[in-house]
Amino acid sequence: MSTADAALIALGERFERRLLEYMDAWLAWAPLMRAARAEAESDLAGFSVAIQRNGCDAAQARMSELEDDMQPLAEEIIATRVTSLGGLRAKALVALWEALPAGAFHHGAFEFRDDGEASRSLFDAVAEMTGMVPMVRELEARLAADAE
Numbered sequence: 001m002s003t004a005d006a007a008l009i010a011l012g013e014r015f016e017r018r019l020l021e022y023m024d025a026w027l028a029w030a031p032l033m034r035a036a037r038a039e040a041e042s043d044l045a046g047f048s049v050a051i052q053r054n055g056c057d058a059a060q061a062r063m064s065e066l067e068d069d070m071q072p073l074a075e076e077i078i079a080t081r082v083t084s085l086g087g088l089r090a091k092a093l094v095a096l097w098e099a100l101p102a103g104a105f106h107h108g109a110f111e112f113r114d115d116g117e118a119s120r121s122l123f124d125a126v127a128e129m130t131g132m133v134p135m136v137r138e139l140e141a142r143l144a145a146d147a148e
Contacts, residue, residue, distance in 0.1 A: 003037060005087050008080045013091025015073045022066045023139055026053050027146055029059035033104035070097065089130035095123055096136065100121030101143070109140060 001009075032054050032144050039054075040047035053055050074094045100108035112120050125137050 001081060001086075004080065008082065008090050009074055009084070009086040011077050011080070012093055015070060015077060015090065015093050015097075016064055018070045018073070019093055022063065022097065023068065023100070023142070024071065025059060025066055027142060029056060029063055030101075030104040030146055031108075032056035032059055033096045033099045037104070070101070085130055086105065087148055088126055089132065092123065092126040092132060095126075096132075096139075099123070106143065106147055108144035 011110050016146045033051070034049060036050035036054055036056050039050045060075075074097065077094050080087070080090075082091060096110070099112050101107075101109075101111050110120075112123070127133050
């Protein structure tokens, strides 16, 4: 294994720890955001109060903190050439992060930004080759439970 690939794998491991923390933070934030929106409906001032009162703002701050840590790792992972399955796994972790739903209201699944077919097919193959299937299925189950 090359030094560059070992570095990419190490970046991927750091990114994965942050991704799992981010997912926990996202799943804490989403129901708070939905509750605040439901409470305030179209009252913008009431919405701001509801976000502060129910802790949604604190959850959002945690997500932002994690994003600030993850973004430079993601950029480095994207820019690094892959020569092993470990490196491919690091890149798949970044793709997984980018496929998280864009908002608190979602359909209980990852959101691949193109037609969904090609990206999902490729991602599933990468997940299978890199041993990520159990984590992906667990996170999808958590998203589905949150959408209910």
